[in-house]
């Protein structure tokens with residue numbers, strides 16, 4: 001089924017009776033060439049690119065709940081390529097380019113909106129850091145504009161520029177950044193993978209990974225054993241638990257990140273605005289709700305809901321930055337489980353077990369990476385070679401120090417990436 005304006009018109013006039021389900025609901029087969037554990041954004045995009053780019057369709061995605069029920073449907077939808085460090089900046093640049101062609105590629109409206117992102121700065125030192133980051137983005141072929149306080153005030157009238165602790169000096173503007181509708185991204189990739197023959201199997205939790213003579217041979221699930229030549233673990237906040245099934249101990253901590261949405265309001269916030277010093281960021285959804293969030297909750301947890309101290313710190317930062325927000329009523333809040341890596345960068349790698357692959361460590365920023373991650377991970381699984389835009393995301397860097405030491409320019413400091 002292809003979507004088009006004409007089709008929408010026809011269905012609208014004929015009672016919407018011609019739409020078909022976006023994907024099949026197959027029973028798991030006894031064996032596959034490739035099993036992907038996790039039907040989130042990264043798992044689904046990996047399956048899609050395996051089928052589309054590499055012609056590999058004897059593939060199953062096993063999801064313990066429903067497709068898109070994890071973080072891919074819980075995030076605050078920011079898409080950007082404003083990373084600083086070598087390795088990360090190429091990768092996110094690659095991902096943003098895929099975003100820009102995604103709707104046509106998937107024939108699916110993911111509501112990608114390049115409304116621009118502005119990262120605020122509050123001191124001369126921060127302005128210098130923003131300029132360096134902007135230069136890195138420009139040299140990568142992406143866009144960046146350094147805005148002074150007056151130019152920024154013309155664009156964002158509603159900010160409190162004279163906050164005593166963090167007066168606003170300006171912002172780094174990334175016009176190609178923006179948002180996309182998160183669950184539509186999961187649905188679009190799911191539909192694209194399914195239509196190429198990938199089996200998407202929901203309510204199928206992986207409970208064990210079968211290994212024989214150093215090679216993966218399949219998985220145990222709540223719907224029986226399934227054999228496979230290759231298995232990819234793509235389970236975000238559950239990465240440590242699933243990798244433990246293969247006897248692996250990952251340097252990943254799972255933490256809760258909360259987000260909030262207000263009642264629908266008339267358009268008032270045109271961009272995505274981030275206030276790093278206060279740990280607060282905000283955008284306005286197409287339905288009018290102000291969507292905002294802040295830092296992770298301050299304890300490790302597998303609960304997909306947060307605690308009140310996290311709520312309080314986000315609300316305080318929001319009111320400090322834009323006092324007008326105090327008048328809006330919060331409708332809902334929720335949480336997701338973040339797979340925090342020690343250096344803030346992901347892992348896209350093979351493991352020491354033949355045929356077993358790992359994709360994790362997306363921290364609080366993996367939504368924007370969904371196209372890029374699936375694309376480069378599919379390349380790795382299909383060819384055995386690292387994609388040129390993802391050579392640095394090796395698991396052994398935490399053991400050897402290679403790639404995260406300061407002299408190599410990466411920096412092990414989490415928020416530098």
Ligand SMILES: Cc1cc2nc3c(=O)[nH]c(=O)nc-3n(C[C@H](O)[C@H](O)[C@H](O)COP(=O)(O)OP(=O)(O)OC[C@H]3O[C@@H](n4cnc5c(N)ncnc54)[C@H](O)[C@@H]3O)c2cc1C
Nearest residue numbers: 038040041042064070071072075076078206336366367368
């Ligand atoms: C509140 C919040 C705000 C965020 N904001 C942003 C943002 O603005 N921009 C951005 O880029 N990123 C953001 N993120 C981060 C982003 O959402 C995640 O990094 C990304 O979605 C993680 O990858 P995923 O989509 O594959 O994860 P998930 O959607 O969590 O997919 C993993 C899947 O694996 C499944 N699974 C787990 N264990 C098993 C098992 N044993 N068997 C079978 N299936 C299993 C889970 O059910 C889940 O569906 C945010 C996250 C949250 C929670």
